Structures are given as structure tokens and as C-alpha cells.
Amino acid sequence: MGRRTVRGAVVAAVLCVVVGAGVGPGAGFEAVAAPDAYAYDFADGARTVEGAASTADAVGLEPGGVYRSTLPVNGQLYFRLALDATSNAYVSATAVPRQGATVASTDGVKVSVQDTDARSCSYDSTRFGPSRSPHPVAAWASRVTDGETTACQSAGTYYVVVERIDSPGSSSDDWDIELTYVSEPGLVNKSSTEAPESPGSDESWDSASPDPLTGDAVRRPGGAGFATATPVGKGVWRDDITPGRTLFYRVPVDWGQHLYAVAELGSSGVGAGGGGRHVSSALVMSLYNPARGYVDDESLLYDGRQTSAALDPLPPVAYANRYGSGDRVSGMRFAGSYYLVVHLGEQMTQRFGPGPYGLTLRVQVTGAAQDAPAYLGQSVPRDTFAVTDRDREAAAGWADVTGEDQGVAAGHGGGSGGNGDAAMRVVAASGIGTGSLLVLGLGLWTVIARRRAGRA
Template sequence: MGRRTVRGAVVAVVLCVAAGLGAGPGAGSAAVAAPGAYAYDFAEDARTVEGAASTTDAVGLEPGGTYRSTLPVNGRLYFRLALDATSNAYVSATAVPRQGTTVASSDGVKVAVQDADARSCSYDSTRFGASHSPHPVAAWASRTTDGETTACQGAGTYYVVVDRIDSAGSSSDDWDLELTYVSEPSLVDKVATTAPESSEAWDSASPDPLTGDAVRREGGAGFATAVPLGQGVWQDDIAPGRTLFYRVPVDWGQQLHAIAELGSSNAGSSGGGYVSSALVMSLYNPARGYVDDEGLVYNGSQSSAALDPLPPVSYANRYGVGDRTSGMRFAGSYYLVVHLAEQVTERFGAGPYGLTLRVQMSGTAQDAPGYLGQSVPRDTFAVTEQDREAAGGWTSGGVAGGTGSDGTDTGGGGDNAAMQVVAASGIGAGSLLVLMLGLWTLLARRRAGRA
């Protein structure tokens, strides 16, 4: 009886622990966001800083740093940069409205870099748009030394100015803010300061969309946790109010093509209604600079949106006009950010809804320009072998870690997070089982000895 009692207790403990491990981190916890809840993953290493109301008190930002702050209503914040006379500096600000916030289409965030005499080196703004649905939006500004202008060329102190764009009737709640600062070295030799024209230098026609079975890959909830995608057909679920982040490695000389498809709903289109700008797919470059976006109208039936043809990645694109050209100025991980408007719930239900992404790359990868040093963070403007393996896309020779013969994801560093949890759970439960069985044997022997 004693042996059975000990063994039963051990087995019960093992089963309970194994069940807890198999459930994954945070399972059953109230801290886990419910499906459809608004969420944003800030970088784990983000340093919390307080934006200043004046340049006099501005906090300094370091190259390669990621920072977290708060953007108040009708607020203007200042941060400080110490720049040399040769490198290019890019600062991106991601505004994250909190859950339950009310926003207007004209609300958004504006970023500028200014010199010590309040002259703007560059500025940019991004707004929430016609969906009226709160979601993360990012804008960037820069100080570059390779342009034709004479302003902002010298070494010295510069300031990042972040403005919150508010309209009447918007929420009075503060927004969260994430800042990144990336440094790009200058070139060994100067290049042409004219962007190539599409009619002369690159193919502006869209390729035929990819077909075939989709590979499931779940998007991240922020830039820092964006999930890698390569060329291929990818599938995910998205709930109204959610924003999903993916990153696609695009090398020098390559063109990115992307299509987002929102699947039909169980409610169908029988009601005759629709949601304008129900789903928006935005593209940001490796420095989190806005490049382009495309939205779709949804009436309950399947619908798709495709980015207009973009130029191949080229250093000279920075001299072009418009975000779609100047934003494609360096290689690296480009971010596809997909948002489904909250209003979809009112018309067609809480979902989640099926999302399909068709990602294609055209053009042959080329050598990088002759940089005089490394970017900070390192390899920000490059595509590494690790990036390609994690993306797990298709190649001209077939599947490269993207899909197996059964259609499952086999993408190297881009393995499904759930499988990693299951593997870790199995290892942890197995180790605990061996330990507990050993303890049971020891206790049984001691009881037998006493008897």
C-alpha cells in the first residue's frame, strides 16, 4: 500500500506538471490577452525615457538604441542626438494608442530632426486613415550627409521632435511611444544622386500572384517580434482590432511584391453592408520608415489588396520623390504590417478571420554599396544567411525551409512558436519524470528496508 501511495502521488505530480508545461507560457493566466484584444509587443531591451517639453532638457539617444516613452494629448516631445559629419541618422517613432482609445482618420504622429537653430533636416507624418481604428503607426525622420543640400551637414547636437496629431473628438488618453535610432555609414565612393526611372531601369509590371497551398505562420504583435516571411504563400488568422507584424528580407537589387487576402466570413454578405478600409497592409523599411500601404473594402466576401509595384532596392532611391521610391533605399528586413479594423466586429462578428499573404521577390540580388564601416545596429541594411533561413521562403529550386511535402512549416529559424513550446514542454516533462521516478524508487527501497 505504501508503494502504491508513493507511486500514485509521484505520477499525479508528474501529470500535473506535464500538463502545465504543455499548455505553454502564461496559459490560463489572466495576463494573457484574449483573442481580438488590442496588443503591441515592445522591444524587450527598450529603455524607458521621458520626452522633454524643451530642447534644454532633452534626453540623449544612442545609435542602435530602442526606447519607450509616453506621448501625451496635444503633446510635443524633444530628444537629443550627437551626430558626426559623415554618417546618416534615422529615427523612427511608433505611436501606440491604448486599448479603448478613440481616434479620427486625421490623427497620427509626426517626427522631425532639427539642428541647433531649429532648421528641419527632414520630417514625416503618418495617420490612422479612413478605418478610424486605433493601431500602431510609425513615422521617421533623418539627418543625411549624402544629399545635395547644405543644411544639417555638420557635426554637432541635433534634436528629434515628436508631435502627436490630434483632432476634435479624439481620446484624451496618453499613447505609448517606441523610438528607434539607426545609424548608416557613409560610402567609400560617391554614387549618382538621381533615382532610376521605372520606365528605363526597372520593371513596373506586377508578376502573376503565387498559387498553391499556404504555409501557416503566426504574425507578431510589434516590430520587435515581427515574424520572418520569405517568398511564398502564408496563412494566418486576424481578429478585428488586431495588428500583425511580419518581416521580409529584401536584398539590394530585388523588388518586393505583396498581396493580402481577407477570407470570407460566416455571416457572408447577405446583410448588404460593408466596411471601408476594413483591412490595411502597410510597408515599412528596415529603419521603420513608412513606404506604402493599401487597403480593402470588406462586405463579408473574400477580398484582396496588393501593394503597387515598388522599385528594386537601390541606394540611389533616396534621391527619388515620394515615400514609395525614397523608402526603398537600403536592403534588410522590410516590415509588412496588417491591421483589421475594429468596425468589422459590428458588421460581421468578432472572428477571427482568415488572412493569406502572397509574398514574391523579383530581380537578382546585387552587391551592397561600398559602405565605409558598419551600420548600428550591425547588419540592419543587409540580408544575412540567418535572415534567409528564418524567412523560409521558396527558391527557384523549390522549397527552402518553407513547406514540406505535407504543407507544414519547416523553415529553419522561422519554426512555429507553438512547436518550440511543445518541444520545450516535452523535454521539461521528460526530465522531471526521470527525477520523480528515481525519487519513488529510493523511497520504496527505504520503506522495504524498514519493513
């Protein structure tokens, strides 16, 4: 889980190239990809906790904390929060079914926040949907102090309830879950509690989608979890995806800006459009906000021919969106990194083969960035609800993606976050030839050996 040595990184680079040298195009990239299509990168340093069966034994969660636990079949777990009277608290739970799990379209996860009298502050549930393919899904709940109601406004103890939604015939295996707790400070001055007008009114936000981006796509391997989501900005991005796999990307969206996204699945050449062969909801693209709150999703039917799915037009990011109705409006309530999560259903293997399939993302962020609301303090973690220069540079591909900040390194690996792993992903994606990489690796190894000999 720690850093790899330089020598270890070089050895890994050489082995990746040697192992993949005879496997065809893209072998170098595949060599560093996770072999398990169901792998999920849990955040480095996530604390393992045991959810309680009763509020009396609930473990306390800290602002900015990331936790890992397990959710049994038909399970209901309790966690504890200690909240002040001004901050907004957001807790998200990502459910990760294990390999081989059987799920129904109505299966999923539900999260709620309750006070000490069992009154609900908010709740949300997310389900696997018609693809019936096991993949990470996240739901969130909150305690907010800037609403019009008087419930859940006081300081004190609150409880997070994480529930598993199961159907008869679903797998009885435990699900892994990743919990995050983000704190948003209150405002200096109370803001208006009116949501933006809906499209079609005189004062509505622009709901027209821009013309889709064209041009050559840039290869950008997706991450395998929220914590290792690959940063992308405006552009056309390319990756390969196999059935059962889920790829994570994060897009910085500032106050006042619009986000548009289109996912395109390439043609397979297998029974294209013929014989009635198809997979409904073959690919699902979901959007989550910076607190990992569900915003929207779109799916596509696949019959072997290229096809695409686009998110419906979303409102510009605004603080007042939280007072709107529906996830598509209320979810766009703060600036920060929005997550595009793309899953390819495992049924694709039976109908069209194991792949990989070409995935193209066309991402646009439009509009001028506006000033942030006047917060009383900083969010926890810091800058969760902001777009920094580093975020913009990483999304454009300028920043060093081997940095140690959580979520900066992008890749398919098992969540170690090591600098050597991230560097090799960049090398693999850049298309450097096998011979060049071998020479580079051996040269670095030689330099290290000579320096050590000199010191000796």
C-alpha cells in the same frame, strides 16, 4: 522578462493544451495568443525615457538604441542626437494608442529632425487613415550627409521632435511610443544623386507585378510588434486575425531585389455581399523599411466575401532610391528586413462578428541579389541594412526561431521573448495533437525529475 526554466516551459505547454482542448480547431494556437487585441510587443531591453518639453532638457539618444516613452494629447517631445559629419541618422517613432482609444482618420504621429537653429533636416507623418481604428503606426525622420543640399551636413547637436496629431473628439489618453535610432555609415566614394527612372521611361525599373503565388498556405503566426515580427520569405502564409489586432511580418529584401505582397481576407459567411453591409478600409496592409520608415500601404473594402489588396509595384532596392520623390521610391533605399504590418479594423466586430478571420499573405521577392554599396563602416545596429544567411533561413522556416536575437522569435505574446514562449508558438502552429503534446510534456518533465533525483 528573463528566460523561463525548462520545467516552466513544459508546464506552460501542458496548460495551454488542457485549457484549449475543448474549444475546437486552433485552440492550441489561440492559447498562446495575446488576449488583448491591442497588445504591442515592445522590444526587450527598451530603455524608458521621458521626452522633454524643451530642447534645453532633451535626453540624448544613442545609435542602435531602442527607447520607450509616452506621448500626451497634443504633445510635442524633444530628444537629442550627437552626430558626426559623415553618418546618416534615422529615427523612427511608433505610436501605440491604448485600448479603448478613439481616433480620427487624420490622427497620427509626426517626427522631424532639426538642427540647433530650428532648421528642419527632414520630417514625416503617418496617420490612422479611413479605418479610424487605433493601431500602431510609425513615422521617421533623418539627418543625411549624402544629399545635394548643404543644410544639416555638419557634425554637432541635433534634435528629434515627436508630435502627436490629434483631432477634436479624440481620446485624451497618453499613447505609448517606441523610438529607434539607426546609424548608416557614409560611402567610400560619393554616389550619384540621381534616382531611378519612373515606370514608363526607357530606363525604368520593371513595374509589372508577377503572377500571384498559388498552392497550399503554410501557417505562420504573425508577431505583435516590430521587434517580434515573424520572418517570412517567398511563399503563401496563413494566420488568423481578429478585429482590432495588428500582425507584424518581416521580409528580407537584398540590394537589387523587388518585393511584392498581397493580403487576402477570407469570407465570413455572415451577410456575404448582401444588404449593403460592408466595412470600408476593413484591413490595412502597410510596408515599412528596415529603419521603420513608412513606404506604402493598401486597404480593402469587406462585405463578407473574400477579397484582397496588393501593394503597388515597388522599385528594386537601391541606394539611389533615396533621391527619388515619394515614399514608395525613397523608402526603398537600403537592403534588410522590410516589415509588412497588417491591421484588421475594430469595426468588423459590429458588422460581421468578432472573428477570427482567415488572413493569407502571398509574398514574393524577385531578382538576383547585388553587391552592397561600399560603406565606410558598419551600420548600428550591425547588419541593419544587409540580408544575412540567418535572415534567409528564418524567412524560409529553417532557422531556430527561439534564438535570442531581437526580432527572431515570432509570436503574439507580451514581449518577453522567452525561449519557452517561442517554442510553444511553433508547436501550436505545427498542429501537433493534444494527446501527443501532453505525452511529450509529461515525458520531458519526468526526465528532468529523474536527473535531479540522480544528482541528489
